Amino acid sequence: MKEVLTVATAPAVRHPDTGRSARTQFVTLQVLAVTPAARDTITLALALPGTGRSPGTYLPGQFITLAFPGSNTTYYRSYSLCGDGQSDQPWEITVKRQNAGIVSSYIYSHVRPGMVLQASMPQGRFTLPSTLAPRQVLVFVAAGSGITPIFSMLRAIRRLPLKRRPRVLLHYAYHNAADAIYSVELAGLDPERRWLTQWHYVTTNGHRLGVEHLLATVGESAKAAEWYVCGTASLKRCLESALPRHGIPAAHIHSEVFASPTSTRAADPSAQAPGYIRLVDSGAMLETRPGETLLESLERYGYRPDFNCRSGACGTCRLRLLSGRVQNGYGAGLTPEERAAGYVLSCVASPVGEIALAGAGRRVAAYSDTSDNRVSLRRANSRRKLRLGLVAATLGLFATAWGFTNHFPANQANASPADTTSPSSPGFFSTPAGGSNNSSSGQSSPGSIFGQPSQGGPNTSTGVS
Ligand code: FES
Structure with missing residues (x-):
């Protein structure tokens, strides 16, 4: 007997004024509650103002992006939803204050119940299989804040009748006991271990996640199991290379990395020079600034392509590269098929020289910096003419x-x-x-x-x- 978890997502209908799809529209949410989740970590309950209800359902494991207008720019940060996906409950996100993290520090220190925030609709492909069977094995591997989307999936699984729940193995690593997010809630999910078995690793005590140990806990089911990995880029890289060597199909490995926009920016010096974007849909030629991503350039010129996480994780911002080369254009947000079809992630990609792009849409807004952009445009055209x-x-x-x-x-x-x-x-x-x-x-x-x-x-x- 299979239990199908089906959760509706927002349709990709484009707004006539903004040119963006509904999934990229930001909604206003009110903070209902702020509760501690671990050291330097809080959970926010968010709802449509005055309703106590979330804007809609989501797939457990998906995330939303919050937008914080700054004096010179708008800061975007993505946070996993950590509830069980039901729309009659507020959305919940958990935020850990990062060292030198502008947004996480602001949220931790200043966001209080009653405040309103701007949030995107849920996005992301790091979600449970569309069907779950009782004998199925799911292996969750989390490090630090990587537990947040996995906690959402665990809560959704717990909603199922006991006899329909898959067998779940959770491996969770954190710095020390005070940093364990949801430690009380995790302990209460299945005290009798009828469907969930947990291993916790306290790294300051010398505990380490090891591939051999992970495989030993899963036993003969390892190759048939679905593996979910969420944490640092190094954890993702390590398991994505090690697990297939033990016969686990790549299609069974699902991973998500926590990254900020600055950490995903192209580091190659060749992308640190001005570049040129030719938009084949309109014929426009845009000059980019050194280190600027395609998305940032397009927005500066008044285009409004879709985006969500702005860190290469969700794939919302993908555009098709028809010619030329980009730095850092690929990431977890692209499927192998999309990559083979020429798509790049505009939120992290920077052009190397001149490139041709399709799918950026039309210009729908004024220049963000009129004189500068017109100069850039004239210079780009002049150089091309020359x-x-x-x-x-x-x-x-x-x-x-x-x-x-x-x-x-x-x-x-x-x-x-x-x-x-x-x-x-x-x-x-x-x-x-x-x-x-x-x-x-x-x-x-x-x-x-x-x-x-x-x-x-x-x-x-x-x-x-
Ligand atoms: S906006 Fe999410 S991958 Fe670019």
Whole structure:
């Protein structure tokens, strides 16, 4: 007998004004309660203002993103929902104060009941299988705050009748006992160990999560089990490489990493130079700032592509890279199929040189920094024109020299003079001009899109003549 957990998610309908899908819309939530969950860690209960109810259901394991407007920028941070997914309850998130963490410190120190916050709708693929069978084995491996989405899944499983619950093994590592999040709640989930067995590792006591030990606890079920890993990037890397070596299919390994936008930013120096984004849907050419992500550039120019976590985890911001190269464009938010199809995660990717992108949508907002962006746009267009002009001039000079010296391929050395007027000759000389016309129309598009006077393309015919 299988129990199907089906939870509706928001449809991807685009808002007529913002151009974003409903799942990217932010909603206003009120803080109902703030309760301690561990040392430096609190749990917030969030609901639609005045209702005590959440905006909707979610899949246990999904997360929301909170937006905090700052003086110069808006800070976005994602937090796993840690309830059991039911809509008649407030949403719950657990926040651990991080050293030097701007947002987590603010939440920990300043957020109180009654305050309102802006939150996205739930997103994420780190969720339970769509069907759960009683004999199925689920292995959860969590480190630190990585317990939060797993706690949500455990609570959802506990909702099922006992005879329908899968067999669950939980391995949870934390620094010391005071850092154990939900320690009381975890102990109360299944004191008789009828469906849940737990191993806790206190790293300051020398306890370590080891692959061999993990496998030994699962026994013969290891290859058929579904494995869920949530914690640091190193834990994810370690298990994603070690488990398949023991015969566990990659498709059975589900992982999520806790990362902040700054920690996922491209570190490669080649992405620290200005780049260019050509938007094939509109023909616009945007110049990016050094180290800026594709999403940040698009937003600066007034585009509003979808996003959620802004840290490479959810895949909401994926755009299709048609040409060129990006740094850091891939992560847990992309499936292997999406990656093979050319998608990149715009919230973490930075262009290397010039790239062509599809799917960014249309410009729906004013420039965030008008003068600067217009300068960037003009500079991008000017440089492009200059490059085209140089290419055309070079071709023109070459063509003229070719005509004066009357060179022919060796197999035409004895051809009659009439051959020089064959249809191919005018075509050779006219190619650059034709190219310039095409480029010219391409160049005018960004001007009209950005409300600039049409500047026309470089007169490359002049260079040819
Ligand atoms: S917004 Fe989540 S992966 Fe980019």
